[in-house]
Amino acid sequence: xxxxxxxxxxxxxxxxxxxxxxxxxxxxxxxxxxxxxxxxxxxxxxxxxxxxxxxxxxxxxxxxxxxxxxxxxxxxxxxxxxxxxxxxxxxxxxxxxxxxxxxxxxxxxxxxxxxxxxxxxxxxxxxxxxxxxxxxxxxxxxxxxxxxxxxxxxxxxxxxxxxxxxxxxxxxxxxxxxxxxxxxxxxxxxxxxxxxxxxxxxxxxxxxxxxxxxxxxxxxxxxxxxxxxxxxxxxxxxxxxxxxxxxxxxxxxxxxxxxxxxxxxxxxxxxxxxxxxxxxxxxxxxxxxxxxxxxxxxxxxxxxxxxxxxxxxxxxxxxxxxxxxxxxxxxxxxxxxxxxxxxxxxxxxxxxxxxxxxxxxxxxxxxxx
Numbered sequence: 379x380x381x382x383x384x385x386x387x388x389x390x391x392x393x394x395x396x397x398x399x400x401x402x403x404x405x406x407x408x409x410x411x412x413x414x415x416x417x418x419x420x421x422x423x424x425x426x427x428x429x430x431x432x433x434x435x436x437x438x439x440x441x442x443x444x445x446x447x448x449x450x451x452x453x454x455x456x457x458x459x460x461x462x463x464x465x466x467x468x469x470x471x472x473x474x475x476x477x478x479x480x481x482x483x484x485x486x487x488x489x490x491x492x493x494x495x496x497x498x499x500x501x502x503x504x505x506x507x508x509x510x511x512x513x514x515x516x517x518x519x520x521x522x523x524x525x526x527x528x529x530x531x532x533x534x535x536x537x538x539x540x541x542x543x544x545x546x547x548x549x550x551x552x553x554x555x556x557x558x559x560x561x562x563x564x565x566x567x568x569x570x571x572x573x574x575x576x577x578x579x580x581x582x583x584x585x586x587x588x589x590x591x592x593x594x595x596x597x598x599x600x601x602x603x604x605x606x607x608x609x610x611x612x613x614x615x616x617x618x619x620x621x622x623x624x625x626x627x628x629x630x631x632x633x634x635x636x637x638x639x640x641x642x643x644x645x646x647x648x649x650x651x652x653x654x655x656x657x658x659x660x661x662x663x664x665x666x667x668x669x670x671x672x673x674x675x676x677x678x679x680x681x682x683x684x685x686x687x688x689x690x691x692x693x694x695x696x697x698x699x700x701x702x703x704x705x706x707x708x709x710x711x712x713x714x715x716x717x718x719x720x721x722x723x724x725x726x727x728x729x730x731x732x733x734x735x736x737x738x739x740x741x742x743x744x745x746x747x
Contacts, residue, residue, distance in 0.1 A: 379393075379425055379426075379429050379431070379432075380392075380393060380422070380425075381421045381422065381425045382421075383418045383421065383422075384414050384417060384418060385412065385414035385415045385417070385418045386414070387403055388402070388403055388404045388412060388414060388415045388418070389401070389402065389403060389414075389415050389418035389419060389422070390403045390440075391418075391422050392586065393432070394585065394586055394587065394588075394590050395589060395590035395591050396431065396432060396433035396434060396590055396591060396592060396593065396595075396596070397432070397433070397434050397435070397436060397585060397590040397596050398422065398426045398432045398434070398435045398436075399435070399436050399437075399438075399585060399586065400419060400422055400435065400436070400437040400438075401437075401438055401439070401440050402415065402437070402438070402439045402440060402449070402450055403440045404440070405439070405440045405441060405442045405445075405448070406442070407451075407454070408448040408450070408451035408498055409439040409440065409448050409449065409450045409451060409503070410450065410451050410452050410453060410454050410455075410502070411450060411452070411453050411454060411477065411502045411503075411506075412454050412457070413454075413457075413469070413472060413473045413476065416473070416476050416477050416480050417476060419437075419480055419506070420476065420479070420480050420483065422435075423435065423480075423483055423484070423487060423491075424483070426489070427483075427487060427488055427489065432489065433489055433490075433592060433593040433596070434489055434490040434491075434492065434590075434593040434596040434597070435487070435489065435490070435491045435492070436491075436492045436493075436494065436585055436596070437491070437492070437493050437494070437506065437507075437510075438493075438494040438496070438582065439494075439496065439497065441497075446497060446498075446518065447496045447497030447498075447516075447518050447575070448497040448498040449493070449494070449495045449496055449497050449498060449499045449503050449507065449519075450498070450499060450500070450502060450503030450506060450507075451498045451500050451501070451503060452500045452501030452502045452503055452524075453473070453477065453501055453502040453534075455528060455702045455705075455706055456702070456706055456707070457469075457473070458470065458473075458688075458698070458699075458702060459699055459702040459703060459706070459707055461473075462688050462692070462693060462696060462698070462699045463693055463694065463699065465692075465693070467688065467689070470688055471685075471742070474533075474681060474684045474685075475681065475742040475743065477502065477505065477534060478505075478533070478534065478535070478677045478680065478681055478743060479743060479746065480505075480506065481505040481506065481509065481534050481535045481677065482509075482535075482673060482674065482677055482743075482746045484505075484506055484509035484510065485508075485509030485535070485673055486509075487509070487511075489593060490511045490512065490593050490596065490597055491509070491510045491511055491512075492510060492511065492512040492514065492596070492597070492600060493506070493507035493510040493512070493513050493514065494514050494578065494581070494582070494600075495507050495513055495514060495515050495516075495519050495521070495569065496514075496515075496516045496518055496519060496575060496578060497516075497518050497519065497520065498520050499519060499520065499521045499522075500520070500521070500522045500523070500524055500557075501522075501523060501524065501525060501532075501533075501534065502534055504521065504522075504523055504534060504536065504539070504568075505533075505534025505535055505536075506534075508535065508539045508568065509535070512570055512571065512597060512600065513563075513568070513569045513570045513571075514569075514570070514571055514572075514573060514600055515559075515560035515563055515564065515569040515570075515571070515572050515573075515607070516560065516572070516573055516574065516575040516578065517559070517560060517572075517574065517575055517608065518575050519559060519560045519563065519569070520557050520558075520559065521557065521558050521559075521563050521568055521569070522551075522555055522556065522557040522558065523536045523540060523551055523552060523555060524555035524557075525555065525657075525661075526552070526553060526554070526555050526653045526654065526657055526658055526661055527555045527652075527653065527701065527705065528698060528701035528702050528705050528706075529654040529656075529657050529687075529696070529697035529698045529699075529700055529701030529702075529713065529715070530657065530684075530687060530697075530698045530701065531552075531657055531660055531661040531664055531680075531683060531684075531687075532551075532552045532661065532664075532665075533680045533683070533684055534680075535673060535676060535677055535680070536552065536680075537664045537665055537667070537668030537671070537676045537679065537680060538668050538671065538672075538673045538676040538677075539568065540552050540665060540668075541665045541666075541668040541669040542567065542669070543566045543567055543568065544566060544567065544616075545616060545619065545620040546619055546620045546622075546623035546624050547566050547613065547616070547619055547620075547623075548665050548669075549623040549624075549662060549665050549666075550619045550623045550646075551566075552661050552662075552664070552665050553623070553628075553631075553650060553653070553658055553661055553662065554646060554649050554650065554653075555649075555653075556612060556649075558611075558612055559608065559611065560572050560607050560608055561607050561608040561609050561610040561611060561613075562610045562611060562612050562613050564607050564610075565610040565613045566610075566613060571600070571601070571604045571607075572604065572605055572606065572607035572608070573600070573603050573604055573605055574603075574605055577603040577605075580603065581599060581600055581603055584599045585599055615642050618638070618640060618642055618643060621634070622634045622635050622638070622643065622646070627659070627662070628650075628655065628658045628659045628662055628720050628723070629720045629721050631650070631662075632647060632650060632651075632720060635647035635650070653715075654697045654701060654713070654715045655715060655717055655718065655719060655720040655722065655723050656697055656715070656716070656717065656723050656727060656728075657697050657698075657701075658720070659720070659723045659727070659728045660683065660728055660731045663728050663729075663731075663732065664679070664680070664683065667679065667732070673746075674743075674746040674747055677743055677746060678734075678741055678743045678744075678746065679732065681741070681742060681743050682731070682732065682733070682734040682735065682736075683731045683732065685735055686730060686731045686733075686735075687731075689735075690730060690731070695716075697715060697716070700713050700714060700715070700716075701713050
């Protein structure tokens with residue numbers, strides 16, 4: 379059964395035997411998620427969870443001829459900027475509430491959900507893949523939670539899945555937005571298996587047209603082409619990551635890196651000096667809190683936080699709106715962060731992001747469990 383869809387072709391759905399197949403079909407925007415796409419995925423997964431004829435689901439991103447692949451490059455940040463500047467807070471509220479509910483649905487989906495994570499998997503793309511039972515990577519996979527680059531924090535459950543990476547690699551990924559490949563992703567628990575991208579067409583053809591009469595057969599269609607993953611690259615710096623990113627605060631972290639002459643430390647320091655001091659501090663607090671939270675509680679916390687990203691300082695005064703302006707609207711890559719220095723960020727500034735504007739009974743994600 380395929381429910382009626384509203385995204386006008388941005389989500390394609392098909393059924394082959396017991397398999398439900400979802401294709402993110404917004405390739406010109408690197409398959410970034412629109413609200414209509416989130417609603418269509420939610421409708422499909424809700425219907426298929428309840429349909430005994432569907433025993434497994436696969437999600438993949440449409441490609442563009444001659445272009446590098448993209449599974450999903452995140453949420454539609456231009457929409458965030460436009461809505462925030464126009465004061466259309468209801469549209470922003472709907473986007474984040476429904477996106478986080480979809481992330482929760484995927485993590486708790488009762489049947490095998492397989493994500494073919496070829497190409498870019500960033501932000502919202504991580505949100506719809508990290509809850510998968512089988513996360514499939516290729517040599518083209520580029521995973522990141524780059525939200526601090528736009529004055530945001532790693533949302534879509536990022537607090538939950540990054541905080542569970544080994545050592546202090548979660549803090550490192552969250553604060554820097556570092557892009558990692560398949561080897562590092564598997565080493566850090568953010569991917570499961572590797573297939574060569576040249577094998578993907580045969581896998582997808584098998585899923586679309588082969589006999590798919592059981593969940594085991596769906597999984598086997600992928601697993602029979604699994605290969606050895608390439609070696610991890612960034613995680614070779616694990617001792618440096620664990621030493622520096624164990625710091626108790628962002629100023630301590632920057633001081634620790636500044637005192638280390640290692641080229642890795644200096645390069646990392648240079649990256650962090652470009653980020654919003656306020657949102658780095660908020661992000662560090664988020665990861666540390668999320669480490670002891672359930673996914674549901676983390677998503678509720680992130681819903682509180684993202685509300686404050688657009689409401690504590692509305693419109694152009696928002697760090698997030700300024701970050702998107704610099705990266706994607708004016709493209710001057712020169713955000714004017716406020717405050718500009720990490721030592722000017724107060725504890726009260728950080729804690730304000732964690733005060734829920736709702737009671738437990740009125741929280742928009744109160745039904746998550």
